[in-house]
Amino acid sequence: MSVIQVKPPLADIQIDDMRESDLPAVMEIERQSFSSPWDESSFRDGLEQDRQHVYFLVARHRQTPIAFINFWVVEDEAHIANFAVSPAYRNRGVGKYLFAWSLAYIRKLGGVQVFLEVRVSNIPAQNLYRRFGFQIVALRKKYYPDNGEDAYVFWLSDLAAIDLHLDEMGSE
Ligand SMILES: CC(C)(COP(=O)(O)OP(=O)(O)OC[C@H]1O[C@@H](n2cnc3c(N)ncnc32)[C@H](O)[C@@H]1OP(=O)(O)O)[C@@H](O)C(=O)NCCC(=O)NCCS
Numbered sequence: 001m002s003v004i005q006v007k008p009p010l011a012d013i014q015i016d017d018m019r020e021s022d023l024p025a026v027m028e029i030e031r032q033s034f035s036s037p038w039d040e041s042s043f044r045d046g047l048e049q050d051r052q053h054v055y056f057l058v059a060r061h062r063q064t065p066i067a068f069i070n071f072w073v074v075e076d077e078a079h080i081a082n083f084a085v086s087p088a089y090r091n092r093g094v095g096k097y098l099f100a101w102s103l104a105y106i107r108k109l110g111g112v113q114v115f116l117e118v119r120v121s122n123i124p125a126q127n128l129y130r131r132f133g134f135q136i137v138a139l140r141k142k143y144y145p146d147n148g149e150d151a152y153v154f155w156l157s158d159l160a161a162i163d164l165h166l167d168e169m170g171s172e
Contacts, residue, residue, distance in 0.1 A: 002133060003163045006100040009093030010061055015101050018056035018068060020047060025065040026058065033084035036146040046070060055105070059098045061089070067098050071106065071114075078111035083125075095128055100164055103132065107159045114159065117143060117151040129154045133162055 018026065023043055030037045046054050053074055059067040066089045070082040080102070085095045106114060117140060118125050134154040143151035156162075 001161055001163050003165065004100060004132065005165045006097055007093075007167045009097050010089075012062045013066075013094070013097070014060050015057055015098060016060060018043070018047060018058045018065075020044070022058050022060075022065045022068075026068050029065070029068065029084050029086045030082075032087050036144065038082065043070075055102075057098070057102060057105075059085075059094060067094050069098055069102050071102060073106055073109045073111045076110060076112040078106045078109075078114040080114065080116040083116075090124075096131070097166075099128060099132065100166055103156075103159060103162070104164050104166055107164075112159055114156045116154050118154055119144060120150045120152055126152070126154070132156065 023040060026043060027037075027040055030043075043056065046056055053072050054070070055073065056070045057068065058065040065086075067085040068082070069080065071078055071080045083095070083099070085098070103114065114134075115137075116129070116134075118129065120139075134156045136152045137155040138153035140151040140153060142148045
């Protein structure tokens with residue numbers, strides 16, 4: 001079992017459910033992060049659905065959203081659909097912290113296997129996923145309509161295979 005120790009990267013950082021009042025800051029991060037950003041209704045609709053399967057979380061620094069993640073959990077399977085850190089806060093461990101926190105949460109919800117798609121050119125994200133034991137299991141050709149780029153499917157087959165230790169959340 002691989003042990004992953006993650007500490008809060010900043011003082012005053014908190015992870016919480018996304019709220020409607022977070023949407024202006026979240027949309028700014030979304031537009032700064034992706035060449036084909038989701039529109040606001042995609043977030044708003046997700047926030048309005050019942051919370052049984054769909055989860056939107058934000059990391060706030062001094063109350064301001066600096067990163068977010070969206071994932072679905074259906075039975076033992078989780079799909080991470082959106083994930084970004086504000087450019088001003090990258091390379092400081094924020095993404096790793098929010099991702100680790102989310103995996104621990106997914107496990108509490110009964111998730112065992114986790115998958116996501118990532119652009120083949122997105123090396124920073126791929127490195128992050130590999131750090132948690134994710135592996136490439138498929139290539140989706142021309143997955144992204146904006147430039148026809150391929151996607152790798154990254155998969156973690158068993159969340160129990162990683163021993164997550166998260167400060168402030170307690171060890172898993
Ligand atoms: C991918 C992303 C979420 C990483 O967030 P971050 O807060 O900058 O990442 P962290 O500082 O926590 O770094 C965690 C790990 O990611 C990898 N990583 C992060 N930035 C990297 C970079 N510029 N180059 C290579 N690897 C990088 C490293 O493995 C790093 O671990 P290490 O520092 O211990 O080596 C962020 O770059 C981002 O929002 N990108 C745009 C949106 C996006 O691509 N989302 C994912 C879509 S699938």
